[in-house]
Amino acid sequence: MQTQVTIIGSGPAGLLLGELLTKEGIDNIVLDRKDQPYILERIRAGILESVTVEGLERVGVAARLHKEGIPHHGIELVYDDKHLRIDFQKTINRYVVVYGQTEVTRDLMEARNNSSALSFYGVDDVQIHDIETENPSVSFEINGEKKVIHSRIVVGCDGFHGVSRKAIPEKVQKNYERVYPFGWLGLLSDTPPVADELIYSNSPRGFSLSSQRSAMRSRYYLQVPLTEKVEDWSDDRFWEELSLRLYPEARKNLVTGKSIEKSIAPLRSFVSEPLRYGSLFLAGDAAHIVPPTGAKGLNLAASDVLYLADALMEYFIEHRELGMDHYSEKCLRRIWAGERFSWWMTKLLHRFDDQDPFTQKMQEAEFNHLMNSEYAIYSLAENYVGLPH
Structure with a gap:
């Protein structure tokens, strides 16, 4: 088969990139080791x-997001008996939207299934060849x-355990x-959440997060040792x-x-540099992992893909390589900013x-500083809602 861009991985990063390229008439093929039902069952951010x-x-897939997504104008931080609400709207006049990553994937997958773009699911023995060449x-x-x-071009959006990053010497x-x-x-x-906004709590018994997916679906997290087994809970x-x-x-x-679902996710910070080697580009979890504390994983993946899509459009449509040459450098600035914030939130x-x-x-x-400094609150709000892209 012949195409312009091969995308390995059909999570939000791979599917979003595919839609962006397809909209501009750039031919691409997506492949994934898992089948579609498995991918849509994964619970994420x-x-x-x-x-x-x-x-x-x-890419025209935000209709359901705008209908069902919940705008959040702040979060609450709790340290022992101290409470602090970070008001995003008041501080920086921006907000985030609560909408499950599974639903983002579903919307993108449906759009691709309804297009003529080619996809292969449930594939085995994926190998990448000749990435040093054109x-x-x-x-x-x-x-x-x-x-x-x-x-x-080959783009690796196949996650931390995928084959793409391993193809780089x-x-x-x-x-x-x-x-x-x-x-x-x-x-x-399927229970109503304890509050209208997320509650991040550092208690003497450990961290907890009270989150939500809708007015009648809640998502809760507890800090546990890595030795714990989900079946014991x-x-x-x-x-x-x-x-x-x-x-x-x-x-x-x-x-x-x-x-409905229970699972234990280990926490790690990880960055692989560079994000480009020859004709291979990395995006999303194939290139970096952040602790979920700062809510940056999916958002950094989307940021990578938007940078890469623009660079590939410049290359295939305008026949210029400047965007591709600077892709890794541009992404890494935002990635390390996201890593810093997630690391800081995790430590706190x-x-x-x-x-x-x-x-x-x-x-x-640190918590007292947040409670008494409008500049510290501004910095937290700016990073949580998202730095300029």
Whole structure:
């Protein structure tokens, strides 16, 4: 097969890139190791920055988002018995939208399925060839048959464990990583949320996050050791522990119910540089991972894709390579800003096993600084809602 751009991975990053290119008449093929039902069952993030919303609007798939998404004009931070509401609207006159990543994927997948763009799901043995040249190819197997796609560009949107990043030689690749000694145990339930806005809480028992997907669907998280197993957490045990980590007023509003999904996600910070090697480009989780504390994962992926789409349009339509040449550098500036913010939020809001009295006092001082500095609040709001793209 022959195309202009081969996209490996059909999460939001890969599908958004495919739609952006298709809208401009740039031929592309998307392939994924998993089938469509599996991809749509994955529960992921749900906070969208304006840059992500604008990207979805750009490809015409934001109608349901605008109908069902919930604008959030602030968040609440809790440290022991201290409370601080960060008012985004008042501080920077911007906001975020609560709309699940699963729904973003569903909207993009439906748009692609309704177009003439070619996609392959449930493929095996994906291999990338000749990326040092201007004639790379991607081979794979589907239903026992081997296929090869020849294209000018290959884009890896296949996540942290995908094949794309591994195709870059180790001698030119530099990886930066911080693995945190805990994970997030998440529970999804068809119950009303405890509050209209997200509550990030650092309690003596550990971190908790009270989030939501709609007026009748809640998403909660608990900080747990990496040694924990999700099967050891019954619904009753989860609700009891969450109740102990909430402050009294929120605890009164807690409505419990049967879980729809439970899982434990480890936390890590990770960046791989560069994001381009020859004809191969990385985007999203294939290039970087952030702790979910700062709500940056999906949004950084969308940011990458928007930069890359513009660069590829410039190349295929205007026959200029400047955008592609500067893609990695441009993305990494925003990626490291997102990494910094997520790392800072993680340090502020979690209890660490080796937390000595000095570290405890530094957390307290940081929170007190937020409570008493309009500049610190502005910085938090600016980063949470999203830095300029």
